[in-house]
Structure formats: structure tokens, C-alpha cells
Amino acid sequence: MKLELGRAENIIGVLPASEGPGDRVIVLGAHYDHVGDTGLFAMDRGLGVRPGADDNASGTALLLMLAEALAESPRDHTLVFVAFDAEELGLFGSRYYAEHPARPLARTLVMLNFDMVGRLRDDRLTVMGAIRDEPFAQALQAADDQGLTLRRRWFTPAGSDDLAFRLAGVPTLFFHTGVHDEYHRRSDRPDTLNAAGAARVARLAASVVEQLDRYEGPLRDATPAPTAQPDRAFLGVTLTQAAPGEPLEVGRVVPDSPADRAGLASGDRLVALDAVPVTGVASLLAALAEADPGQTVELTLQRDGQQQTVEVTLGHRPDKR
Numbered sequence: 001m002k003l004e005l006g007r008a009e010n011i012i013g014v015l016p017a018s019e020g021p022g023d024r025v026i027v028l029g030a031h032y033d034h035v036g037d038t039g040l041f042a043m044d045r046g047l048g049v050r051p052g053a054d055d056n057a058s059g060t061a062l063l064l065m066l067a068e069a070l071a072e073s074p075r076d077h078t079l080v081f082v083a084f085d086a087e088e089l090g091l092f093g094s095r096y097y098a099e100h101p102a103r104p105l106a107r108t109l110v111m112l113n114f115d116m117v118g119r120l121r122d123d124r125l126t127v128m129g130a131i132r133d134e135p136f137a138q139a140l141q142a143a144d145d146q147g148l149t150l151r152r153r154w155f156t157p158a159g160s161d162d163l164a165f166r167l168a169g170v171p172t173l174f175f176h177t178g179v180h181d182e183y184h185r186r187s188d189r190p191d192t193l194n195a196a197g198a199a200r201v202a203r204l205a206a207s208v209v210e211q212l213d214r215y216e217g218p219l220r221d222a223t224p225a226p227t228a229q230p231d232r233a234f235l236g237v238t239l240t241q242a243a244p245g246e247p248l249e250v251g252r253v254v255p256d257s258p259a260d261r262a263g264l265a266s267g268d269r270l271v272a273l274d275a276v277p278v279t280g281v282a283s284l285l286a287a288l289a290e291a292d293p294g295q296t297v298e299l300t301l302q303r304d305g306q307q308q309t310v311e312v313t314l315g316h317r318p319d320k321r
Contacts, residue, residue, distance in 0.1 A: 008086035030059030031087030043184040058118025094161035113162035120197025130171035139211035181280030233314040272300040
């Protein structure tokens with residue numbers, strides 16, 4: 001199979017305003033590419049299709065649901081729906097759109113991004129970005145929350161398609177139902193999704209758009225959100241996992257990273273961080289979220305069939321831009 005990296009295609013649909021001049025824009029986006037069967041950026045080893053049910057078929061399906069639902073309602077804003085390509089390779093689709101928008105970014109009120117929205121658990125939905133500023137705080141407050149518990153986060157990770165819009169000065173809202181151990185694995189299959197939960201997220205998002213459509217105030221009235229959680233601890237490895245429940249295995253060690261300085265090597269298998277078991281990607285991220293840059297932690301690992309413990313002084317997460 002030939003892996004062609006030189007071609008990507010965004011898919012764009014536009015719903016013109018049904019009332020008023022329609023010169024103000026709301027962008028709704030989700031990436032539709034995934035790692036597929038190439039193994040590129042996969043979290044598990046070997047050949048085979050990674051279906052990407054949550055990352056990001058869930059966001060793509062939600063985007064289509066929103067287009068269908070919002071087409072039935074009168075609107076003052078023009079709605080632009082974008083299915084981005086090449087997100088996994090480096091956010092190329094959204095970066096291209098920001099440079100060649102279907103409608104001017106200067107007239108864009110907000111960009112809503114839907115990435116991994118298919119695994120709603122405990123009714124908790126995270127919304128990240130311009131949640132402190134008008135009109136976005138009011139829209140979230142006034143929208144029909146569908147009984148969901150909204151976890152509002154001002155910081156926004158730099159690894160999804162909203163980044164290009166933030167860098168261009170457009171406020172963003174990033175909807176996300178959380179990381180899980182099926183991320184970038186063959187086990188990210190449709191039967192792991194919470195379809196009813198995704199439908200609730202879609203109805204909430206539609207209500208947020210309807211609230212924002214009524215806004216007539218100034219554009220870009222938002223305080224820029226940081227692109228990552230402040231002082232987020234960084235280890236510096238890429239990881240694979242043979243099967244759920246198996247230890248995470250180090251694939252590559254970032255040069256001059258905390259992991260490199262501690263002597264971690266490709267093939268090491270992570271067992272625990274400060275005595276907290278590492279059972280998958282989600283548990284490792286949760287453990288790192290509890291730590292601070294500059295903190296020294298004990299990392300238990302398996303190497304050549306022997307278990308050992310090494311001390312790692314965690315660093316600051318580098319800017320992913």
C-alpha cells in the first residue's frame with residue numbers, strides 16, 4: 001500500500017443566513033481522518049485497521065447531525081461546516097482553512113470543534129476555550145444542557161483543529177468527552193461508543209449555536225485562552241500497547257527529555273508512576289496531571305524481563321505548535 005502524504009481534502013458545507021445580511025459567521029468543525037491501517041501514530045503494534053470510531057468518526061457524525069438540525073431553524077449568522085483532513089498528520093486541514101477560509105475569519109464569531117465526543121461517561125462533557133468571555137459564557141449558561149455536567153476549562157490542548165483558529169484570533173469552543181485506552185488503537189470500534197450520549201452532546205451543541213446566533217455584539221470579544229494546561233508535566237516518550245491490560249511500551253524517547261535523562265529506552269514497559277499503576281494511556285495521563293514540572297517521581301518499569309524503579313524529574317510540556 002502506498003502512503004500518500006501530499007494530498008488532503010477538506011469537505012465544506014455552507015448554510016447561508018436565512019434572515020439578515022448573513023455577513024457574520026459561525027464555523028463548526030471536526031476532523032474526519034484517522035491513522036487507519038498505516039500504523040502511523042498508532043498506540044498498538046502491528047498491522048490492522050484502527051477504525052477511529054471515537055477519534056473522530058464520532059465528531060464527524062455529530063457535525064452532520066448539527067448540519068441537518070440547524071438547517072431547519074432560521075438564523076442570522078452564516079454557518080460553515082468543515083470536515084477537516086490531515087489532522088493526525090499535523091493539523092494541516094485546519095491550518096489550510098485558516099489561510100483560505102470559505103468566509104472571512106474577520107467576520108467569524110466563533111469556531112466550535114468536535115473531537116472525540118463519542119464516549120460520554122457519567123454525564124460529563126468538557127468544553128474548553130473561550131468559556132469565560134461573552135457571548136460564550138452566556139451561551140453555555142442559557143443553552144439546554146441535556147442534563148449533562150459541563151466541565152468548563154479555560155486552557156485548551158494544542159493538538160486539535162481549533163488551534164489554527166485561535167492563532168488567527170478567532171475564539172473557539174472545543175467539545176470533548178475524554179481520553180480513553182482505545183485511543184489510536186484497533187479497539188476504537190463502534191461498539192465502544194455511547195451513541196445516545198453523543199446525541200445529547202449534539203443537542204447541547206445545537207442549543208449553544210442557537211444562543212450564539214442571537215448575539216449582535218462585537219466580534220472577537222474574547223480573552224485568548226492558553227493552548228495547554230499551565231505547568232503540565234512532561235515525560236517525553238511515545239507509547240504502544242499490545243492489548244488492553246498489557247503494560248504500555250516505550251516506542252521512542254524524545255532526545256534531551258526527562259525520560260531521556262532518566263535513561264528510559266525503547267522497549268521499556270511502564271508499570272507504575274509513584275506506585276500508581278499505569279494500566280493504559282488514560283491512567284498515565286491522569287497520573288501526570290497530578291504531578292508538576294520539576295517534580296521527581298518514581299517510575300516502575302520492566303526491562304529485559306526484570307522490574308526496576310528509576311527516578312524521573314518531570315519537565316514542562318513543550319509547545320506542540
